[in-house]
Amino acid sequence: xxxxxxxGKRRLAQHWQRRILYKYGCDIEPGVKIHSSCxxxxxxxxxxxxxxxxxxxxxxxQNVTIGSSPLKSGKELMPKIEKNVTIFAGAVIAGDLTxxxxxxxxxxxxxxxxIQEKSTVVAAKPTILT
Numbered sequence: 001x002x003x004x005x006x007x008g009k010r011r012l013a014q015h016w017q018r019r020i021l022y023k024y025g026c027d028i029e030p031g032v033k034i035h036s037s038c039x040x041x042x043x044x045x046x047x048x049x050x051x052x053x054x055x056x057x058x059x060x061x062q063n064v065t066i067g068s069s070p071l072k073s074g075k076e077l078m079p080k081i082e083k084n085v086t087i088f089a090g091a092v093i094a095g096d097l098t099x100x101x102x103x104x105x106x107x108x109x110x111x112x113x114x115i116q117e118k119s120t121v122v123a124a125k126p127t128i129l130t
Contacts, residue, residue: 005030042089053080061089061107069095069112 001016013030021027026046028034035056040046042062048054049067060066064087068076077096081087085099090108093099103115106122115121 001028001030002032002034049076049078051076051078053078055081055083055085057084059086061087061091063090064088064092066093 001013001020004010004016005013010030017028017030025044026040026048028046028048029050029052031050032048032052032054034048034054035058037056037058038054039057039059040061041059045063046060047065047067052066054060054066058081066079066081066087068078079093079095080098081093082099082101082103084102085105086103087093087099087105088107088109091105091111092109093105093111095112097111097114099105099111099115100117100119102118104120105111105115106120108123109121110123111121
C-alpha cells in the first residue's frame with residue numbers, strides 16, 4: 001500500500017487499504033511510516049492515521065487508535081512512536097506528540113502529550129459521582 005502511495009499511484013494504494021480493512025478489520029491510511037519490525041499480535045480494530053511514524057520493535061495490540069487531534073488551523077499533526085514501545089489494547093494516542101523509547105502504554109489509556117523514555121502510562125479508574 002505504501003509502495004503505491006509514495007510512487008504516486010493513489011488509486012492502487014486505496015485499493016490495498018480497503019483490502020486490509022476488509023480482511024483484518026484494521027484501518028491503516030496510506031502514508032503511514034511503519035518499520036518492518038513492528039508487530040501487530042492481534043490486528044483487529046487498529047486505526048493508524050496518515051503520516052504517523054512508527055519506529056522499530058514497536059508492538060501494537062488490538063483496538064488501538066493512533067492519529068491526529070482536531071486543530072483550529074486545519075492541520076493534522078500526527079504522533080511519532082519511537083523504538084521498543086508497547087501499546088496495549090484499546091489505547092488512544094492523539095495529537096502532535098512523541099512516545100519515547102521503551103515506553104509502555106497501558107490498556108485503554110488516552111495519551112495526549114509527550115511520554116518520556118521508559119515511562120508507563122495507564123488509564124485512570126473512572127470516578128462515578130452520585
